Amino acid sequence: MRKILVIGIGAGNPDYLTVQAIEALNRADVFFIPDKGTEKAALRLFREEVCARFIREPRFREVVVPIPRRAETPDYRANVDEWHAAIEASYERLFAEALGPDETGAFLVWGDPAVYDSTLRLLDRLLAKGVAFEHEVIPGIGAIQALAAQHKIPLNRIAEPVLITTGRRLGEDFPRHPGSVVVMLDGTVSFTRVPEPETVEIYWGAYLGTKDEILVAGRLSEVCGEIERLRAEAREKHGWIMDTYLMRRVGGASEQAE
Ligand SMILES: C[S@@+](CC[C@H](N)C(=O)[O-])C[C@H]1O[C@@H](n2cnc3c(N)ncnc32)[C@H](O)[C@@H]1O
Structure with a gap:
């Protein structure tokens, strides 16, 4: 066979x-x-x-x-x-x-x-x-494990779910999801269109695991522009990009309870 x-x-x-x-x-x-x-x-x-x-x-x-x-x-x-x-x-x-x-x-x-x-x-x-x-x-x-390892974070907060989605679906999925959201296949910087970015934390990684790896983490309202700029520069330099990120609302319910 x-x-x-x-x-x-x-x-x-x-x-x-x-x-x-x-x-x-x-x-x-x-x-x-x-x-x-x-x-x-x-x-x-x-x-x-x-x-x-x-x-x-x-x-x-x-x-x-x-x-x-x-x-x-x-x-x-x-x-x-x-x-x-x-x-x-x-x-x-x-x-x-x-x-x-x-x-x-x-x-x-x-x-x-x-x-x-x-x-x-x-x-x-x-x-x-x-x-x-x-x-x-x-x-x-995969990229999800690499992202978590490089940022040294667990994907989930205690008692909260994790959703894996795409840039194409982020606008629909993020506001409805009560935990962490991992985004892959995002060609259109969907994180720049998330409402109330001052209440969101993001862990972003490009070319994870490679010598060209770039990592940025912080409050979305503070790092959004930097990620957009780094992403555009890297894409221009290499001719392609693969990035993955995790976002969640700061201070989820379970975080306060623990
Ligand atoms: C077609 S999917 C394949 C995912 C793959 N099977 C995995 O487990 O990582 C391609 C997407 O994975 C993510 N990705 C894969 N490798 C990556 C890397 N080294 N750094 C950042 N993101 C990566 C990006 O979101 C990219 O758009």
């Missing part, structure tokens, strides 16, 4: 690889490498660095998976569904063409495969269609 390993490789620092991930890298015959175009070249370099450092006897093959651009019509869910159908078709074809009957293929997933990554969803679609393979998931240290 063909086997597929979905390996979380951490969010940018090769030292984030777990022993389990390193062992999985060494079991793969074929690596499926998504090609998302030039703007993601830095991520491709990271994957190459990880393979060069941790694979003991390089005997693997690499297969590039072309990733089409997602349509940007207003129907977001329909766009994603159509996009996934196209990627799924590529996976199905490449599994058949590139993987022998008893070989092991692997996807190297940025951060953790369970967080804002569709590899597992795509594999489920193939299994539902009757494509035969076994798969294993190896968790990784």
